[in-house]
Amino acid sequence: MQFGLDVPTTQEYADARVLAQLAADAEGVGWDGFFVWDVLPGVDPWIALSAIALHTTRIKIGLMVLPLARHRPWLVARRLADLDRLSGGRVICTVGLGDPTQDAALFNEEGRATVRAQQLDEGLAVLDGLWTNEAFSFAGAHYTLNGVSLTPRPIQVPRIPLWVAGGWPRQAPFRRAARWDGVSFKSIHHDTRQFLSLDAFRDGVAYVRGLRMPQAPFEIVMSGDTSGDRQAARAKVQAFGEAGATWWVEEGLGWSLDEFRPHVCAGPPKP
Incomplete structure (x- = not known):
């Protein structure tokens, strides 16, 4: 199992230098991943991750969660590719629908979950296509590309790992995740709003594994x-x-920076 951190980018965490130092501290005590939010208001995650990339050498870095429907996917593809090169091939990106009260209502953007899900699926196809083709064309309901080439490409082959966030027992995000490189369980059960039990987690794992080829990473x-x-x-x-579980990700939500830093510096809770 690998161990990561899910770190806020708001309030006292809204400083790229603070996040870069916290990531360096985490790397020094054995954490394997350092993932930041993409929310408004808050520090720009691309600026923060660039600083983190330059202050670390080993730890995986990325977004958790990127609401892809809020972004132009070709710009995301370029930013992630550049970040992957800057970090030496250490980027992971977790995507999801996002929170419509933050991502849509405040800015009069699309709030319907069905449409945002379509945009997410098309956006994932665009990311993958731009990273894996010399020239990529795409015609969807929301995005159109005509022979677009993306250079420089990411270091990681065939692509930067794409994880999909989902709240069990909603099955749609898990079906989406099964088409990509990983699934990130929300810690809260979607229906009961309680911490996800082991039994519920096992059900979700069995469901998504049943949609995958057994030997595929x-x-x-x-x-x-x-x-x-x-x-x-x-x-x-x-x-x-x-x-x-192949990863345990420690949530920073609800911690002040003064509380979270010593928790991080104590190292991951390896069995």
Whole structure:
């Protein structure tokens, strides 16, 4: 299992230098991933990730979660490719529908989930196509490209890993994730609004695995909070690992920077 951090980009975290130093601290004590939000208001995640890339050498970096429908996918493809090259091939991108109260209502953008889902699916196809083709054309309901070439390309081949966020037991995000490189479980059950139980997690893992070729590489990401007793934290993470998680991502939501930094510097809760 690998261990990552899901780090806010708002309030006291809204400083690229602060995030870069926190990422360097995390790398130094053995964390494997450092992922930042893409929300408004907050520091621009592309600026923050560029600073993080230059302050670290090993740790995976990326967005968690990028609401792709809010962006032009060809610009996202270029930014992620440049970031992958800047970091030496360490980028992962987690995508999702986003929060319409943040991403749509405030700016009079598209808020219907069905349309945003279409834009997300088309956007993923555009990312992949631009990274893997000499010249890429696409004709969708929302995006059209005519023989577009993207250079320089990402270091990672065939593409930068694309994970899809989803709240179980909603199945649509898991069907979408099965077409890409990983699924990131929301820590809260979509229906009960309680922390996702082990049994529910197992159900979600079984569902998405049933849509994949058995031998194909695929990451299964679980998020949560392991504050408190260290032994209990390790047991919790181990249980999710045995249930199929390949990543545990520690959530920074609700922590002040002064609280979160020592938690990060204590290192990942490896069983």
